[in-house]
Amino acid sequence: MKVAVLAGGVGGARMALGFAEIVPPGDLSIIVNVGDDDRFHGLYVCPDLDTVLYTLSGVVDRTQSWGVADDSTRALEVLRKLDSPGGWMKLGDADLGLHLYRTSRLAQGASLTAVTEEVSHRFGVHCALLPASDEECPTMVEAATGLLRFQEWFVRDRASPTVKQLGFQAARKARITDRVRASLLAADLVVLAPSNPYLSILPMLEIGGMRDALQQAPGLKVAVSPLIGGRAIKGPLVKLMSDLGAGSSNSDIAASYSDFADAFVVDEGDSRDVANVSHQGALRVAAMPTLIPDAPRAEELARRLLDFASTRRTTGAAG
Amino acid sequence: MKVAVLAGGVGGARMALGFAEIVPPGDLSIIVNVGDDDRFHGLYVCPDLDTVLYTLSGVVDRTQSWGVADDSTRALEVLRKLDSPGGWMKLGDADLGLHLYRTSRLAQGASLTAVTEEVSHRFGVHCALLPASDEECPTMVEAATGLLRFQEWFVRDRASPTVKQLGFQAARKARITDRVRASLLAADLVVLAPSNPYLSILPMLEIGGMRDALQQAPGLKVAVSPLIGGRAIKGPLVKLMSDLGAGSSNSDIAASYSDFADAFVVDEGDSRDVANVSHQGALRVAAMPTLIPDAPRAEELARRLLDFASTRRTTGAAG
Numbered sequence: 203m204k205v206a207v208l209a210g211g212v213g214g215a216r217m218a219l220g221f222a223e224i225v226p227p228g229d230l231s232i233i234v235n236v237g238d239d240d241r242f243h244g245l246y247v248c249p250d251l252d253t254v255l256y257t258l259s260g261v262v263d264r265t266q267s268w269g270v271a272d273d274s275t276r277a278l279e280v281l282r283k284l285d286s287p288g289g290w291m292k293l294g295d296a297d298l299g300l301h302l303y304r305t306s307r308l309a310q311g312a313s314l315t316a317v318t319e320e321v322s323h324r325f326g327v328h329c330a331l332l333p334a335s336d337e338e339c340p341t342m343v344e345a346a347t348g349l350l351r352f353q354e355w356f357v358r359d360r361a362s363p364t365v366k367q368l369g370f371q372a373a374r375k376a377r378i379t380d381r382v383r384a385s386l387l388a389a390d391l392v393v394l395a396p397s398n399p400y401l402s403i404l405p406m407l408e409i410g411g412m413r414d415a416l417q418q419a420p421g422l423k424v425a426v427s428p429l430i431g432g433r434a435i436k437g438p439l440v441k442l443m444s445d446l447g448a449g450s451s452n453s454d455i456a457a458s459y460s461d462f463a464d465a466f467v468v469d470e471g472d473s474r475d476v477a478n479v480s481h482q483g484a485l486r487v488a489a490m491p492t493l494i495p496d497a498p499r500a501e502e503l504a505r506r507l508l509d510f511a512s513t514r515r516t517t518g519a520a521g
Numbered sequence: 522m523k524v525a526v527l528a529g530g531v532g533g534a535r536m537a538l539g540f541a542e543i544v545p546p547g548d549l550s551i552i553v554n555v556g557d558d559d560r561f562h563g564l565y566v567c568p569d570l571d572t573v574l575y576t577l578s579g580v581v582d583r584t585q586s587w588g589v590a591d592d593s594t595r596a597l598e599v600l601r602k603l604d605s606p607g608g609w610m611k612l613g614d615a616d617l618g619l620h621l622y623r624t625s626r627l628a629q630g631a632s633l634t635a636v637t638e639e640v641s642h643r644f645g646v647h648c649a650l651l652p653a654s655d656e657e658c659p660t661m662v663e664a665a666t667g668l669l670r671f672q673e674w675f676v677r678d679r680a681s682p683t684v685k686q687l688g689f690q691a692a693r694k695a696r697i698t699d700r701v702r703a704s705l706l707a708a709d710l711v712v713l714a715p716s717n718p719y720l721s722i723l724p725m726l727e728i729g730g731m732r733d734a735l736q737q738a739p740g741l742k743v744a745v746s747p748l749i750g751g752r753a754i755k756g757p758l759v760k761l762m763s764d765l766g767a768g769s770s771n772s773d774i775a776a777s778y779s780d781f782a783d784a785f786v787v788d789e790g791d792s793r794d795v796a797n798v799s800h801q802g803a804l805r806v807a808a809m810p811t812l813i814p815d816a817p818r819a820e821e822l823a824r825r826l827l828d829f830a831s832t833r834r835t836t837g838a839a840g
Contacts, residue, residue: 244563244625274593280618284643286625295614298621299599306563306605324603 203508204421206231206389208334210402211238211250212267212436213428213494215257217395218329220500222258224508227328231385232258235397236314236333237341237373237405240353242288243281245301246308249353250402251318251333252300259325261296267436270296290358315379330385334406337376341405342369352401361438365445368400370408378411386419391511394425394463396492398439399455400446416462422511424465426503427452430493431471453478456485465510467492486514522827523740525550525708527653529721530557530569531586531755532747532813534576536714537648539819541577543827546647550704551577554716555633555652556660556692556724559672561607562600564620565627568672569721570637570652571619578644580615586755589615609677634698649704653725656695660724661688671720680757684764687719689727697730705738710830713744713782715811717758718774719765735781741830743784745822746771749812750790772797775804784829786811805833 205225209218209232218232235250249268256262256270263271273294282289293301300321307317313336322331343355345363355363386392397403407413416423428434429452443450448458452475456466465486468475473489480487488510494500524544528537528551537551554569568587575581575589582590592613601608612620619640626636632655641650662674664682674682705711716722726732735742747753748771762769767777771794775785784805787794792808799806807829813819 243621244628245621274595274614276593276614277596277618277621280615281622284618284622284640286622295593295595295617296599298614298617299596299603302562302564302596302617303600303603303605309563321603 203390203511204229204388205391205393205508206233206385206421207393207395208233208397208403208406209250209254209395210235210397211253214250214395214397214402215254215262215267216494216500217393217426217504218254219257219497220494220502220504221393222327222329223497223501224504225329230329231332231381231389232329233332233334233382233385233406235402235406236335237339237370237401238352238356239338240340240351242291242293243286244305245293245298246305247291247293247301248304248314248333251331252297254331255318255322255325255327258322258327258329258331261325269294273297291353292357313379315381330381332379332382332385334378334382334412335373335376335409336379337372339370339373339376339405339409341373341401342371344369356401356438361441365442367446368404370405373405373408374410376409378409378415383411383415386415389419389421391421391507392416392419392423393507394423394459396426396428396494398428398434398437398442399458400439400442400448401437404458413462422465422514423463424467424507424510425456425459425463426467426492426507427455427469427472429455429472430469435493451475451478456487460485465514467507467510469493522709522830523548523707524710524712524827525552525704525740526712526714527552527716527722527725528569528573528714529554529716530572533569533714533716533721534573534581534586535813535819536712536745536823537573538576538816539813539821539823540712541646541648542816542820543823544648549648550651550700550708551648552651552653552701552704552725554721554725555654556658556689556720557671557675558657559659559670561610561612562605563624564612564617565624566610566612566620567623567633567652570650571616573650574637574641574644574646577641577646577648577650580644588613592616610672611676632698634700649700651698651701651704653697653701653731654692654695654728655698656691658689658692658695658724658728660692660720661690663688675720675757680760684761686765687723689724692724692727693729695728697728697734702730702734705734708738708740710826711735711738711740711742712826713742713778715745715747715813717747717753717756717761718777719758719761719767720756723777732781738781741784741833742782743786743826743829744775744778744782745786745811745826746774746788746791748774748791749788754812770794770797775806779804784833786826786829788812
């Protein structure tokens, strides 16, 4: 069964890890948010792509769930001493090696897709790790304190300023890559990982061609809720949804995917939400253990999603 | 007394350190070779400027006499894993912080002189650290194995391929900076540090405007020989001079500076050379302890050179 996963940062990386354990690499595509990407000290940094890469290759820092384990910050200390702008962005030394390589290759004219493929293979990751777009499409944050780039709001300002609106202008002008489109159309199962819907998934959905490809994709399209007991495991989701007046329930999240999703998965502890969400259109709703703090539990969720997709196919064939 | 020092790598950095101990920072300019500068992984690396900076600021690795003490190489290990070209160039992590800052500022349009000044001040170095030129003027090595960039020959190939000729085409098209020229014209004493004459000093002399400025400079111009007992303390000088058919004696080195130098200093152990060199034109020759493995001995040599210049001035006044 061919699987495509739309992934943001930590939640997306864990979901990808689960599938990587049980799906042959040639059948697995991880489509990754690039709305968080930005330049620091002249280097092109792709936090979500790197979190997925480090997680899949096993070098990730397991305490913070991003960056390289036991990394040092000597270069950053010098940059801070030199008062280089953006010194608040934590970039480890090993991490910088990757950013240097990527920036150098991009400057030579290689696409982000091509560079990511080179890097993945060298890191021993053999599924397709695909940036959602090869174009720059930074998510902008219209905050109470002014218009901020995503990392300024998220890292520098610790996601504290109230968000009035998110800006996806660049994403709307950009296009998904041919490989992203092809992997969505070829997939038997498309999974929206339990990443932040507004900061990780929506920035991908807004990229030119993404919703079209998802609507046309013939496989089962399942969104996994990032909420467990009404809260996000990590990150500023609930506060952000409240800031945006977007509602912060499973029903609200499901609604934002209803134009293309076939099914919505809530945590097994939130099975009372199944009925609520089911009222929304034709969306099938299932409850599964969505807490995936480690590889075995991510693998278990991936297996449940594959089973869910198989059942649906069998049902489809029988009906 | 205002002092300007022309410096290459390690020998130049030590000579600079000696003067920095006894000359007020406002009266001291260190003019540094940029012929070794090159790009690695997209970063602009200036080995001689950095060796002088690290030496003067006290962060230098005292074992190898270049780079930052106790630096790590995590970024480089990742770059090597990614097979990034130029992985043979040893760049430490703290070192990379500086290269990142410099490259970023150059990309913003700052001159190498301006960036070097920003960096020196942040490193607590308050004398003027001046790149010989703001233009790129890479020294090329026409070797038996082909045309090589300096660092390819020196680091990658360990200075092993026989050198047929050195290429200074870029230097000849470039210009010294206004600050270099002004510091030479203002100096009471101009010192050519005991750096490699062919690889560190000549690349500066070949830059447009440098020999003119040296000829016009009214101060005493003293070249310190890098030879001690006929050998260089560090680096491939003697083999290189033999390759180039340039001769490898103090007389040969003195001859290469004879169009502007007033005096030539040999090591006190080589005082027999004083008479040989003295035969060359109007060059005054003196013997001093030129082995400067540490700050106290570098300071002692600097003091001797200042005394030498004072005596000459007094003599001049008396004559």
